[in-house]
Amino acid sequence: MRVKNSPTIVDVARAAGVSKSLVxxxxxxxxGVSEATRNRILEVADEIGYRSNHWARxxxxxxxxxxxxxxxxxxxxxxxxxxxxxxxxxxxxGMGVVVSHGRRxxxxxxxxxxxxxxxxxxxxVIVSAHVPGKELEAAARQAPTVVIANPYELPDNVSQVRxxxxxxxxxAVEHLxxxxxxxxxxLAASESRTTxxxxxxxxxxxxxxxLASHVWWNPASVLAERPSAVxxxxxxxxxxxxxxxxxxxxxxxxxxxxxxxxxxELASLVRPKLTTVAQPRAEMGRRAMEILLSGGVERVVVExxxxxxxxx
Amino acid sequence: MRVKNSPTIVDVARAAGVSKSLVxxxxxxxxGVSEATRNRILEVADEIGYRSNHWARxxxxxxxxxxxxxxxxxxxxxxxxxxxxxxxxxxxxGMGVVVSHGRRxxxxxxxxxxxxxxxxxxxxVIVSAHVPGKELEAAARQAPTVVIANPYELPDNVSQVRxxxxxxxxxAVEHLxxxxxxxxxxLAASESRTTxxxxxxxxxxxxxxxLASHVWWNPASVLAERPSAVxxxxxxxxxxxxxxxxxxxxxxxxxxxxxxxxxxELASLVRPKLTTVAQPRAEMGRRAMEILLSGGVERVVVExxxxxxxxx
DNA sequence: CTGAAAGCGCTTACAG
DNA sequence: CTGAAAGCGCTTACAG
Numbered sequence: 001m002r003v004k005n006s007p008t009i010v011d012v013a014r015a016a017g018v019s020k021s022l023v024x025x026x027x028x029x030x031x032g033v034s035e036a037t038r039n040r041i042l043e044v045a046d047e048i049g050y051r052s053n054h055w056a057r058x059x060x061x062x063x064x065x066x067x068x069x070x071x072x073x074x075x076x077x078x079x080x081x082x083x084x085x086x087x088x089x090x091x092x093x094g095m096g097v098v099v100s101h102g103r104r105x106x107x108x109x110x111x112x113x114x115x116x117x118x119x120x121x122x123x124x125v126i127v128s129a130h131v132p133g134k135e136l137e138a139a140a141r142q143a144p145t146v147v148i149a150n151p152y153e154l155p156d157n158v159s160q161v162r163x164x165x166x167x168x169x170x171x172a173v174e175h176l177x178x179x180x181x182x183x184x185x186x187l188a189a190s191e192s193r194t195t196x197x198x199x200x201x202x203x204x205x206x207x208x209x210x211l212a213s214h215v216w217w218n219p220a221s222v223l224a225e226r227p228s229a230v231x232x233x234x235x236x237x238x239x240x241x242x243x244x245x246x247x248x249x250x251x252x253x254x255x256x257x258x259x260x261x262x263x264x265e266l267a268s269l270v271r272p273k274l275t276t277v278a279q280p281r282a283e284m285g286r287r288a289m290e291i292l293l294s295g296g297v298e299r300v301v302v303e304x305x306x307x308x309x310x311x312x
Numbered sequence: 313m314r315v316k317n318s319p320t321i322v323d324v325a326r327a328a329g330v331s332k333s334l335v336x337x338x339x340x341x342x343x344g345v346s347e348a349t350r351n352r353i354l355e356v357a358d359e360i361g362y363r364s365n366h367w368a369r370x371x372x373x374x375x376x377x378x379x380x381x382x383x384x385x386x387x388x389x390x391x392x393x394x395x396x397x398x399x400x401x402x403x404x405x406g407m408g409v410v411v412s413h414g415r416r417x418x419x420x421x422x423x424x425x426x427x428x429x430x431x432x433x434x435x436x437v438i439v440s441a442h443v444p445g446k447e448l449e450a451a452a453r454q455a456p457t458v459v460i461a462n463p464y465e466l467p468d469n470v471s472q473v474r475x476x477x478x479x480x481x482x483x484a485v486e487h488l489x490x491x492x493x494x495x496x497x498x499l500a501a502s503e504s505r506t507t508x509x510x511x512x513x514x515x516x517x518x519x520x521x522x523l524a525s526h527v528w529w530n531p532a533s534v535l536a537e538r539p540s541a542v543x544x545x546x547x548x549x550x551x552x553x554x555x556x557x558x559x560x561x562x563x564x565x566x567x568x569x570x571x572x573x574x575x576x577e578l579a580s581l582v583r584p585k586l587t588t589v590a591q592p593r594a595e596m597g598r599r600a601m602e603i604l605l606s607g608g609v610e611r612v613v614v615e616x617x618x619x620x621x622x623x624x
Numbered sequence: 625c626t627g628a629a630a631g632c633g634c635t636t637a638c639a640g
Numbered sequence: 641c642t643g644a645a646a647g648c649g650c651t652t653a654c655a656g
Contacts, residue, residue: 051429075387099386142318
């Protein structure tokens with residue numbers, strides 16, 4: 001599986017009858033090469049199928065012009081939308097993006113990040129809360145690193161862009177209260193810090209209204225207790241609950257009102273469509289890239305907003 | 313945003329008091345380096361945070377040990393499951409994977425493939441039917457290339473792994489016929505070859521049973537005609553139809569039976585759960601990697617299977 | 625067991 | 641406007 005020998009700069013030089021330095025200059029549009037010469041060189045290069053070797057170029061440049069994006073998992077639309085926003089900005093700035101992912105597993109994530117580090121990328125965007133703190137720290141020592149998530153451990157040298165989970169959760173619960181619900185529970189999707197913050201904000205609001213809180217970890221427990229409404233820590237959990245509740249013969253939102261979090265595609269695919277809290281994903285991706293390109297360390301919090309649909 | 317100067321092999325050599333060649337040998341576990349020396353070198357390397365430069369290594373090796381995976385779009389679970397299977401095999405073989413995607417747009421896909429080509433990757437797996445034939449051809453000239461999809465144009469030098477869409481479609485339609493449906497329509501999700509093949513197989517089966525065929529392009533047209541059952545060209549289209557039908561007050565599967573294709577996560581998230589045709593994604597990813605590593609050009613067709621759930 | 629030298633494909637001063 | 645030389649970080653023969 002050896003790569004077919006691609007033509008190099010010296011092949012072009014030979015074919016065009018010039019020195020290889022001149023080819024290099026012509027290809028990079030360096031002025032100081034006559035119009036005619038440049039055109040001839042470019043033509044020859046094209047003819048023999050020359051394609052500059054990114055690795056060699058990076059080696060001398062000391063930078064790769066490539067950003068590494070590490071995802072918690074592929075196939076999570078909340079994450080992948082963020083990736084697209086990152087890429088938009090990167091491409092505008094003439095940088096490439098390589099994507100990797102770790103299947104929600106800290107060990108795999110660490111491994112993938114290390115592989116990216118070996119590539120000597122110019123920056124890292126981590127769209128996951130599960131990368132070990134020491135790995136983040138090591139990555140940030142090598143190149144600007146920003147996390148788009150809210151991990152338990154966030155070393156001082158790494159930047160962060162996250163949404164205000166407490167504010168989002170409050171909007172969700174207050175919406176439910178405004179609709180007259182009193183028996184409102186919380187469905188936790190995981191033990192992540194994000195879930196915890198959302199749960200605590202939920203409890204605070206309930207407390208403030210003199211109402212009792214209930215946190216469940218799976219749809220079955222929810223159905224066993226039959227609250228009048230549930231705030232789920234993300235859309236996926238909300239949709240699972242929606243399904244289980246439907247299976248149990250409940251009608252949403254009358255028998256059970258449900259609010260999710262993230263506003264993924266899923267939310268408008270199911271019936272009733274999900275009322276959910278939307279994170280400004282495009283903005284988050286954009287901010288992350290801005291921080292990366294600035295080279296400094298920043299912590300940014302953006303505001304989520306409630307999207308009311310049929311489920312609550 | 314210049315990368316902080318990472319320690320190189322010569323830094324290690326200096327710190328350990330040996331030549332840089334020796335460091336190189338020690339690091340690659342080349343025998344011919346005394347146990348004691350190797351350990352000392354490795355220790356020093358670890359101490360000063362040495363990390364080998366993938367680019368430099370590739371430059372001299374003439375290969376990158378990296379496979380490029382190009383996706384039609386991120387966030388399509390059918391695609392991303394395939395990617396995971398590819399990665400499993402790649403990691404087993406000591407190769408890395410870089411992922412890129414093109415948002416379903418041929419121009420963007422072509423651009424991304426070109427960027428990957430500049431990285432001099434050792435092979436390409438294209439999980440998309442929308443990459444222009446000439447781009448595939450150029451990629452395959454450079455390194456082994458296999459498409460996991462069924463594009464209209466497939467150059468002779470590129471390999472392919474795909475499922476038997478006609479067989480899958482036949483299973484779907486025959487299932488519907490077995491359930492007693494006669495007025496069965498087809499909901500097309502796009503103008504891709506895959507959709508066309510599925511549509512034609514559907515028509516053939518209907519023909520064979522002396523029944524009329526109807527192809528629609530959106531849920532609204534389906535509902536205007538009220539067939540008794542619909543075979544949708546993929547899960548997403550099926551779920552959209554499910555939603556629209558529910559909005560129109562229909563009960564599935566009694567008022568309308570629906571069958572999808574792909575068996576994505578979506579299929580078991582909605583209610584009723586979707587009856588759908590499953591592609592052996594793990595096998596497809598594995599086969600693609602095997603072909604890549606063998607270096608030859610092959611065309612492989614795998615068998616899909618019907619998964620019966622609640623929607624039909 | 626260990627070191628000096630050449631070279632991977634490119635760019636960057638430095639002379640002409 | 642153009643060429644010869646050095647060097648990016650590494651590996652690979654080739655001598656000792």
